[in-house]
Amino acid sequence: xxxxxxxxxxxxxxYEREGGVNHSAGSNLPxxxxxxxxxxxxxxxxxxxxRQEDGIDDSNISLVAGExxxxxxxxxSREAERSLAYKYRLQGRDGCPGxxxxxxxxxxxxxxxxLPGIRAVLMEDVEAAFRGDPAAKNIPEVILAYPGxxxxxxxxxxxxxxxxxxxxxxxxxxxxxxxKSGIDIHPGAKIxxxxxxxxxxxxxxGETTIIGDDVKLYQGVTLGALSVRKELGxxxxxxxxxxxxxxxSGATILGGNTTVGxxxxxxxxxxxxxxxxxxxxxxxxxxxxxVEPRIPARR
Numbered sequence: 504x505x506x507x508x509x510x511x512x513x514x515x516x517x518y519e520r521e522g523g524v525n526h527s528a529g530s531n532l533p534x535x536x537x538x539x540x541x542x543x544x545x546x547x548x549x550x551x552x553x554r555q556e557d558g559i560d561d562s563n564i565s566l567v568a569g570e571x572x573x574x575x576x577x578x579x580s581r582e583a584e585r586s587l588a589y590k591y592r593l594q595g596r597d598g599c600p601g602x603x604x605x606x607x608x609x610x611x612x613x614x615x616x617x618l619p620g621i622r623a624v625l626m627e628d629v630e631a632a633f634r635g636d637p638a639a640k641n642i643p644e645v646i647l648a649y650p651g652x653x654x655x656x657x658x659x660x661x662x663x664x665x666x667x668x669x670x671x672x673x674x675x676x677x678x679x680x681x682x683k684s685g686i687d688i689h690p691g692a693k694i695x696x697x698x699x700x701x702x703x704x705x706x707x708x709g710e711t712t713i714i715g716d717d718v719k720l721y722q723g724v725t726l727g728a729l730s731v732r733k734e735l736g737x738x739x740x741x742x743x744x745x746x747x748x749x750x751x752s753g754a755t756i757l758g759g760n761t762t763v764g765x766x767x768x769x770x771x772x773x774x775x776x777x778x779x780x781x782x783x784x785x786x787x788x789x790x791x792x793x794v795e796p797r798i799p800a801r802r
Contacts, residue, residue, distance in 0.1 A: 532589055533582040538675045541582070544575035545660055546653075549622050553646045576611050579672075583607035583664075586671045593670075610667050621659050624696055628655050631697035635719055651700030654686035661690035692726075694718075695746070702752075709741035711759060718744055721752040721771075729758040729776060745781070 518524050525532050547554040548571050551564060559567055584607040588599045632645045632652050639645050645652055661676040673690035681687045685704040688694075692708045695716035700706055702722035708714070712726045728740035739759035748763050750756070751771040756763065762778040763769060770786030779785055 531585060533585045533671050533675065535675055535679075537578050537582050538672055539679050541575045541578040542657065542660065542676055542679065544571045544578075545618070546656060547571055548575070548618065549625060549656060550646050553643070572615060576615060579614070580607050580611045582672060583610055583669055586669055590668075590670050610664075610669060613667070614663055617663060621663065625656055625659060627697045628652060628699065631699045631717070631719075632701075635699045636701055650684040650686065651703040651706075654680050654684045654688060654700060654703060654706075655694070655698055658688045658690065658692070658694065662692070662694075665690040692741075711739040712741040713743040715744060715746035715748070715765070717747045719749045721750065723753040724750050725755040725757075727755065727757050 543554065548568060551567065552559040584600065584603045587603040587606055591597070591599050591603060629642060629645050629652060632649055633639045633642055636645075639649075657676055657680040661673040664676075665673040677688060677690045686700060686706045688706075688708040689710040689712070691710040692712040692714065694708075694712075694714045695718065697717045698714065699719045700721075701719065705723040706720055707725045707727060709727050714726075726742050726744065728735075730740065741759060742756045742761040742763065744750070744756075744763045745765040745767075747766040748769070749767075750763075750769040751773075753772040754769045754775070755773070756769065756775045758776050760778070761776060763775075764779055764781030764783055766781055767779055767783040767785065769775065770784070772787055773785050775785060
């Protein structure tokens with residue numbers, strides 16, 4: 504056997520010994536590529552002409568929307584059926600493929616029936632971003648160029664499927680935009696209306712976070728847990744952020760019992776593990792800043 508043949512044998516032994524193989528014979532999992540493809544089609548449906556499709560006008564928008572809905576629904580239904588089959592296996596339930604097929608079809612139909620409402624909430628997010636950033640010149644710029652908005656778009660899509668208890672697919676959606684934008688929002692997080700993430704890189708929002716309306720975050724904010732013990736996976740372990748709160752860059756807010764009261768401002772680089780009342784201002788005292796004069800180099 505040549506050297507590559509030996510390498511193949513080693514891999515096969517590893518598959519047998521360590522597992523981690525997604526078999527196609529009845530137990531294959533959802534396809535990441537297909538889920539992302541469906542997600543891109545849904546983004547185009549939310550913002551026609553701003554994402555994948557060119558040449559949309561009043562004469563063909565119904566045809567384009569119909570084609571996208573059918574294509575995305577077909578892809579999502581197939582991947583949702585695989586996801587549900589995985590869920591059934593974990594629960595030791597029978598009924599797939601028939602029951603999984605019907606459940607997946609109904610779930611995806613419910614999503615597309617809910618999409619106009621999701622889109623209405625997202626248009627409020629767009630307006631909040633435009634109002635909240637002096638650098639934003641117009642609404643199209645926000646839709647085309649703001650990674651914080653795109654992360655929120657994907658979150659609102661993924662959150663629907665998380666609430667529907669569809670495994671795997673919401674996480675795949677969230678991780679796709681995490682890798683693209685550097686913004687990590689767990690699909691389980693509950694986020695209110697008119698939400699704006701400015702700049703965005705490094706923002707982390709944990710699974711049991713609750714965010715109210717009219718909240719604004721800057722880059723590097725973490726809404727996390729005080730403990731990462733596995734046995735606490737089913738309890739609220741991330742903070743609650745009430746309406747109208749602004750959290751500046753680098754702030755870290757931790758704990759399921761931590762509530763930031765309405766209309767509060769959390770300053771940059773604050774580390775907060777306890778609740779603060781409404782209308783609070785939380786910031787680090789300004790330390791002494793040493794400015795040393797530059798000594799010109801001798802000629």
